[in-house]
Amino acid sequence: MTCTDKAHICSWHLFSSRKHYKEQVRVWHAGVCASLPSLALHSPNFGLIAQLVLSTTKETLSEGGMDYSVPGAVSNGETVPVQPSVEKEKEEEDETLERGQWNNKLEYVLSVAGEIIGLGNVWRFPYLCYKNGGGAFFIPYLIFLFTCGIPVFFLETALGQYTSQGGVTAWRRICPLFEGIGYASQVIVVLLNFYYIVVLAWALFYLFSSFTIDLPWGSCDHEWNTGGCGEPFGSRKRHLGAVFFPLYRRRVLKISDGIQHLGSLRWELALCLLLAWIICYFCIWKGVKSTGKVVYFTATFPYLMLVVLLIRGVSLPGASQGILFYLYPDLSRLGDPQVWMDAGTQIFFSYAICLGCLTALGSYNKYHNNCYRDCVALCFLNSGTSFVAGFAIFSILGFMAEEQGVPIAEVAESGPGLAFIAYPRAVVMLPFSPLWACFFFLMVVLLGLDSQFVCVESLVTALVDMYPTIFRKKNRRETLILMVSILSYLVGLVMLTEGGMYVFQLFDYYAASGMCLLFVAIFETLCIAWVYGAERFYNNIEDMIGYRPWSIIKYCWLFITPAVCLATFLFSLIKYTPLTYNKKYVYPWWGDTLGWLLALSSMVCIPLWIVYKLSTIKGSLREVRSNTGVPGHPQPSVVAEKKD
Numbered sequence: 001m002t003c004t005d006k007a008h009i010c011s012w013h014l015f016s017s018r019k020h021y022k023e024q025v026r027v028w029h030a031g032v033c034a035s036l037p038s039l040a041l042h043s044p045n046f047g048l049i050a051q052l053v054l055s056t057t058k059e060t061l062s063e064g065g066m067d068y069s070v071p072g073a074v075s076n077g078e079t080v081p082v083q084p085s086v087e088k089e090k091e092e093e094d095e096t097l098e099r100g101q102w103n104n105k106l107e108y109v110l111s112v113a114g115e116i117i118g119l120g121n122v123w124r125f126p127y128l129c130y131k132n133g134g135g136a137f138f139i140p141y142l143i144f145l146f147t148c149g150i151p152v153f154f155l156e157t158a159l160g161q162y163t164s165q166g167g168v169t170a171w172r173r174i175c176p177l178f179e180g181i182g183y184a185s186q187v188i189v190v191l192l193n194f195y196y197i198v199v200l201a202w203a204l205f206y207l208f209s210s211f212t213i214d215l216p217w218g219s220c221d222h223e224w225n226t227g228g229c230g231e232p233f234g235s236r237k238r239h240l241g242a243v244f245f246p247l248y249r250r251r252v253l254k255i256s257d258g259i260q261h262l263g264s265l266r267w268e269l270a271l272c273l274l275l276a277w278i279i280c281y282f283c284i285w286k287g288v289k290s291t292g293k294v295v296y297f298t299a300t301f302p303y304l305m306l307v308v309l310l311i312r313g314v315s316l317p318g319a320s321q322g323i324l325f326y327l328y329p330d331l332s333r334l335g336d337p338q339v340w341m342d343a344g345t346q347i348f349f350s351y352a353i354c355l356g357c358l359t360a361l362g363s364y365n366k367y368h369n370n371c372y373r374d375c376v377a378l379c380f381l382n383s384g385t386s387f388v389a390g391f392a393i394f395s396i397l398g399f400m401a402e403e404q405g406v407p408i409a410e411v412a413e414s415g416p417g418l419a420f421i422a423y424p425r426a427v428v429m430l431p432f433s434p435l436w437a438c439f440f441f442l443m444v445v446l447l448g449l450d451s452q453f454v455c456v457e458s459l460v461t462a463l464v465d466m467y468p469t470i471f472r473k474k475n476r477r478e479t480l481i482l483m484v485s486i487l488s489y490l491v492g493l494v495m496l497t498e499g500g501m502y503v504f505q506l507f508d509y510y511a512a513s514g515m516c517l518l519f520v521a522i523f524e525t526l527c528i529a530w531v532y533g534a535e536r537f538y539n540n541i542e543d544m545i546g547y548r549p550w551s552i553i554k555y556c557w558l559f560i561t562p563a564v565c566l567a568t569f570l571f572s573l574i575k576y577t578p579l580t581y582n583k584k585y586v587y588p589w590w591g592d593t594l595g596w597l598l599a600l601s602s603m604v605c606i607p608l609w610i611v612y613k614l615s616t617i618k619g620s621l622r623e624v625r626s627n628t629g630v631p632g633h634p635q636p637s638v639v640a641e642k643k644d
Contacts, residue, residue, distance in 0.1 A: 099164065099364075099465075099472070100287050100288050100289065100364060101288065101364050101365070101366060102288055102292055102364050102365060102366075103288075103289075103292055104292075105369065105374075107288070107291075107292030107293075107295065107296075108292075108361065108364070108365060108369075108374070109374060109377075109378065110292075110295040110296060110299040110300070111288075111291055111292065111295045111299070111361055111450075111454065112157075112358070112361055112374075112378050113295075113299050113378060113381060113382075114295050114298055114299035114450030114451070114454065115352050115357055115358075115361070115450060115451055115454040115455075116350060116351055116352045116378065116382045116451075117299075117302075117381070117382055117385050117447070117450075118350075118447050118448060118450065118451040119199060119444070119447050119448055119451070120346070120349050120350045121350060121382070121385050121386040121389050121447075122306075122389045122393070122444075122447065124346065124349070124350075125346060125350065125386040125387075125389065125390065126326065126386075126389060126390035126393045126394060128342050128343075128346055129326055129327075129390055130325060130326055130394070130408075130409075131342075132333055132336075132338075132339040132342055132343070133329060133330035133331070133332070133333030133334065133339060134325065134326060134327055134328045134329050134330055135327045135328060135329035136329040136330050136331050136333055136334055136339075137333075137339065137342075137343065139334060140334070140339060140340045140343035140344075141343045141346065141347070141383075143343070144340075144343050144344045144346075144347045144564070145347055145379070145383060146556075147556055147560045147561060147564050148344065148347055148348070148521070148556075148561050148564055148565060149347040149348075149351050149353070149379060150375065150376065150379050150553070151525075151553050151556040151557055151560075151561050152351075152353045152354070152521055152524065152525065152561060153351050153353055153358060153375050153378075153379055154371070154372060154375040154376075154549070154553060155524060155525070155528055155557065156353060156354075156356075156358040156359045156362070156524070157358045157359070157361075157362040157371050157374070157375050158362065158371050158372070158375075158537070158540075158541050158544070159171075159174065159359055159362070159528070160358065160359035160360060160361065160362030160363035160365075161362040161363065161365045161367070161369060161371050161544060162367075162540050162541070162544060163363065164363050164367075165359075165363055165465050166182075166356065166359065166360050166363060166458070166461035166462035166463075166464070166465040166466075167182045167185050167186055167189075167355075167356025167357075167359045167360055167458055167461070167462045168182030168183060168186060168356075168462045168465070168466055169182070169462070169465045169466055170182065170359050170363070171527070174527065174528070174532050175527055175531050175532055176613065177531070177609075177610055177613050177614075178523060178527040178531065178606070178609075178610070179609055179613075180523075180605045180606040180607070180608065180609025180610060181520060181523050181524055181527060181605075181606055182356060182462065183605040183606075183609060184516075184519075184520050184523075184602045184603065184605040184606050185354055185355055185356035185520060185602075186356055186458075186459055186462050187601055187602040187605060188354070188355055188511065188512055188516055188517070188520075188602045189355050189356060189357070189455050189458050189459050190459060191507060191511035191512060191598060191601075191602075192355070192455050192511070192512050193452070193455055193456055193459065193484070193488045194488055194491045194492055194495075194507065194511075195492065195495060195503075195504055195507040195508065195511070196448065196451065196452055196455070197273065197276050197277065197280065197448070197452045197488070197492060198273065198492055198495045198496065198500075198504055199444075199448050200272075200273075200276040200445055200448045200449060200452065201269050201270075201272040201273035201276055201492075201496065202252060202269070202272075202420060203420075203441050203444040203445045203448065204272040204275060204276060204441075204445060205252060205268060205269055205272050206252075206420065206424070206437075206441045206444075207438060207441040207442060207445065208272075210434050210437035210438045210441060211434070211438065212434060213434065214434075215424075215427075215428060215433055215434055215437055217424050217425075217428070252269075252420070253266070253498070253500075253501050254266060254498050255498060255499070255501050256498040256499040256502075258499065258502065258585065258588075259499055259502035259503060259506070259587060259588070259591050260499070260588065261498070261499050262494070262497040262498065262499040262500065262503075263497050263498025263499055264497065264498060265493060265496060265497050266496050266497065266498070266500075269496040270493055270496050273489060273492055273493070273496060274489065276445075276449070276452075277485045277488070277489045279449065280449065280452055280453045280456060280485065281481060281482065281485050283298075283449070283453040284453045284456060284457045284460070284481060285477075285478050285481055285482075286478075287457075287477065288364045291453065291454075291457060294453075295450065297446075298446045298449055298450050299450055301442070301443065301446055302443045302446050302447050303385075305439050305440060305442075305443035306385075306388065306389060306392055306443070308436075308439070309392045309396070309440070310388065310391055310392040310395070313391070313392050313393075313395030313396045313399070314391065314395045316395065316396065316398075316399035317399060317402060318398040318399040318400075318401060318402030318403070319395035319396070319398050319399055320395075320398065321398040321401070321402065321408070322394035322395050322396070322397045322398020322399065322401065322408060323391060323394055323395055323398065324398075325394060325397075325398065325408045326390050326391070326393075326394035337571055337575070338575065340568070340571075341514070341568055341571055341572060341575065344514070344518070344564070344565075344568040345514030345517075345518075345568075345572075348514055348517040348518065348521070349514070349517075350382060350383075350386065351379070351382060352451070352454075353517065353521065354516075354517040354520040354521050354524065355455065355458060355517075356458045356459075356462060357454050357455060357457075357458040359458075360454075360457060360458040360461040360462065361454065361457075361458075363461065363465075367544060368544055368545065368546070369544070369545075370545045370546075371541075371544070371545065372541065372545055372549045373545075394408075396423075396425075397411050400425060423440060424437065424440075427440050456481065456484060456485070456488075459484060460477065460480055460481055460484065463480060464477060464480070495507075501581070502581060502585070502587070502591075505579060505581050506579065506587070506591060506594065506595050506598070507598065509579045509595060510579075510595035510596065510598045510599045511595075511598040511599065511601075511602075513572075513599055514568075514572055515569060515572045515573065515599060515603075516599055516602050516603055518565045518566075518568055518569040518572065519569060519602075519603045519606075520602070520603075520606070521561070521562075521565045522562050522565045522566055522569065523606050525557050525561045525562045525565070526562055528557055529554075529557040529558045529562070530558070534554045534557050534558050535554070537557075538554055578592050579591070579592065579595060
């Protein structure tokens with residue numbers, strides 16, 4: 001066997017499916033071992049040949065995580081029949097469950113749509129529009145969409161579909177040296193799982209509070225109301241916060257005066273969080289089989305409610321002023337670098353890129369699925385939803401501003417304040433307000449639930465693909481999901497204390513910040529475009545979908561996307577400001593330090609893995625490159641298997 005043959009087998013391993021690869025290596029190995037007695041009689045170099053064969057097989061099987069003992073070998077060099085060990089290994093294979101695929105394309109499309117179309121589309125994008133020049137904000141937003149959003153979205157989806165692997169092992173197969181990209185993404189996902197679902201706990205609390213004839217936020221006869229609260233809607237000048245802000249701060253959160261005073265646990269919210277995790281668990285406990293069925297409801301119902309709120313909103317007095325405020329372009333704002341940074345970070349937030357989620361979902365596609373067409377359609381659906389949501393929101397905000405006689409800027413809010421302070425006010429204006437309140441907060445729950453269980457699915461898929469012999473057994477995957485859910489729930493309880501809101505803001509500001517996502521995106525594009533090869537990846541995509549995508553995407557991977565991401569990342573560092581809450585509370589120094597540790601916990605994975613990989617491989621520079629660089633193309637038999 002030549003060195004070229006040896007490298008050929010190693011590169012084959014990186015792209016073969018595990019089952020096919022193991023069978024081929026065993027057949028080859030058994031044939032070689034069967035010929036050893038004949039070689040011993042006729043070849044003077046028998047010892048050298050046997051040593052090379054055994055060492056090659058040992059190395060190859062070790063990389064695949066398999067047993068490398070020689071079939072039929074005994075201590076005196078003789079061989080015995082290998083049938084018993086083959087039967088034993090076959091039994092072990094039978095116990096390993098299949099990875100699974102989507103039942104149909106619609107399940108995949110709805111799952112991705114549910115992941116990317118979430119709370120950020122409803123409560124963040126419209127606010128950024130009004131804050132950054134109205135219609136002028138669409139200029140930097142669309143530039144980032146076409147130069148970063150769609151290219152990276154497509155890259156991650158195609159990577160998952162081509163390798164049929166999760167967020168870590170997909171990068172391992174593309175280039176082992178950059179496996180840290182997968183680890184960085186999964187660290188971000190772990191931190192997201194801790195805090196994102198807390199929003200669902202708040203929404204469930206409001207949902208259960210809506211099961212009453214008179215909504216709690218529709219009157220002022222409650223102990224948590226302030227002295228400035230009058231009868232609802234009795235005065236045009238009465239500020240919105242007189243009813244809704246005390247409800248959110250004093251009834252729901254019971255917020256303390258700082259992060260250093262966590263206080264007691266809010267047991268009502270803790271039970272809501274427990275319910276949220278139970279729902280999340282049963283949405284994904286059977287993998288894509290259960291997820292594919294759940295999304296038929298969770299991904300479509302929010303659209304129904306958004307249409308209802310839009311129709312109601314545009315029919316209210318003052319709605320036109322709100323919509324004008326939303327769309328009127330202030331081109332002078334384009335000279336502010338902050339506007340461009342907000343556009344870039346919004347693309348990364350709303351498209352769920354650099355989290356491994358798209359890779360995980362794409363890995364369950366059939367090999368010849370047209371992922372390019374799916375990605376373009378989903379990207380336009382996502383941005384279109386954000387645009388339409390702005391009409392629903394600002395029509396209602398315009399009505400509020402006219403009723404109270406104040407500028408729209410005074411009633412416009414972003415984030416949780418928009419969902420749990422401003423939106424409930426709009427729901428009260430609808431006939432049968434408790435019913436509409438239930439529908440509205442159910443929509444909020446479903447928007448967050450889709451994103452949450454896909455993030456958990458991404459983490460679980462990554463772990464199962466990393467350790468298939470452990471977790472791809474009966475009931476093992478369900479147990480893993482249960483362990484992840486319990487751990488995440490326990491950590492999330494910290495954010496449901498009286499000072500938990502400060503912890504929540506810390507996670508939201510640092511753990512999944514734009515800087516972390518931009519950092520990962522830079523290395524993703526560099527790895528695919530310059531290490532693996534953009535042209536080579538395009539050839540792989542052509543093999544999957546039957547034609548080559550628009551060439552501009554390839555040039556985005558090569559030049560535009562990494563340059564734009566790097567510039568935005570550096571600007572984020574330069575313009576960094578310490579976190580504050582409600583524009584008044586300033587976090588202590590140790591709070592900001594903790595936040596930076598959360599941010600760095602993901603970013604350091606990439607350089608640390610590169611250093612680790614280089615330090616553990618001995619040999620010349622060429623040998624190091626061959627062991628950590630780009631694997632070879634799939635063999636025809638592997639491609640044929642995927643086509644079947």
